[in-house]
Amino acid sequence: MSNYNSCHTPLPLRLDHVFQDKRLFSEPSYFRSLAGKLQYLPITRPDIQFAVNFICQRMHSPTVSDFGLLKCILRYLRGTSAMGLHISRSTNLFIVSYSDSDYAGCKDTHRSTSGFCVLLGSNVISWSAKRQPTVSRSSTEAEYRALAATASELTWISSVLQD
Template identity: 65%
Template structure:
């Protein structure tokens, strides 16, 4: 993949769950997906895509391998991106969250994503499928807000205990 053409996004906007034949080397698929999981520590921009691909590790298809290659092509074009720690004067805790409503075509569950910042630096982030089906986009957003508020509360107690 060193000479591949870069992609602008790690996954298509709406990935299709098309039926295709099984991937012939599932061990290779799992190996590459596992390596990408470690990369998400410093590259939260690929976290959702890697999670999406990792859900298919038990029986990957050729279409799933195509998604995996797309992530690698995205990484090829964004090698300079990553998390950088900057010295900040102010230690203000802030957070951002978002959700998609019924984004999973199989279960109709929504995915919550949030990130928390201490000053200008990312300190935690998550992209996770919600436990239950939401009846509306508003309900899905409230669930995302609840998960984000829980994270902020935990981090603020931690910072207080550390004396910050």
Template identity: 60%
Template structure:
């Protein structure tokens, strides 16, 4: 894919319109290998974390549609190769967290996916994106569950920074 054309976003806006959704992918081992490598890349590229998480949920029985999405992530990376996590020495020590979740985003289980980014000043120091273990009754409950995880992360980081 070194000669592919770059994409502006890691996933399309309408995921249900990607072709070949019912056709199984012929080489699931290759799919899992590539998805695993992208998971490792999310350590320094948080902008692809949601997309990689979404594709990795299909690892057990990938379709051609899932492989198309995997290739789209690679095309996005091709266009944003210079992006990554930068740490600045001249920043304050304020801890901030931003969280968000969808509501019943998984069409099969109706579970929500929530995530958060934690910053120390302008430096990102932790991030998470996970499907919630239970079904939320409404958006407020889904947001609350994600916010609870984010508060837990801030509490742990605060105690770690105090120890240091």
């Protein structure tokens, strides 16, 4: 992969156009090995959490298109090797959180994806990005579900810090 150009995003923005080649990948153990190694990287690189999860859902029967997506993630990592979570000393111990969701982002199930991050001072201490358990009827409902997950995480973190 050292001769390839880097990508600007870990996955293409429109995934429904990517699945053109449905032939099974000839070396599934190689695909599983690469995808399995990527599973630990989102600990310090939450920007690829969704992409790695998406690829790992295809480990059982990977196609040639899936391998192309895996190579796209590797190309993105090559171009953004200086990015990641950095821990810094801070006297500011305020808790700040951000949340967001997309409405019916999954084309198969029409479920939304929620995400949040929690910062203690300037350091990220918790984050999540996952598909919501049920279908939302509106974008407002999807946002409220994301806020509820964020509030639950904040409640847990504040109780841990108080203990």
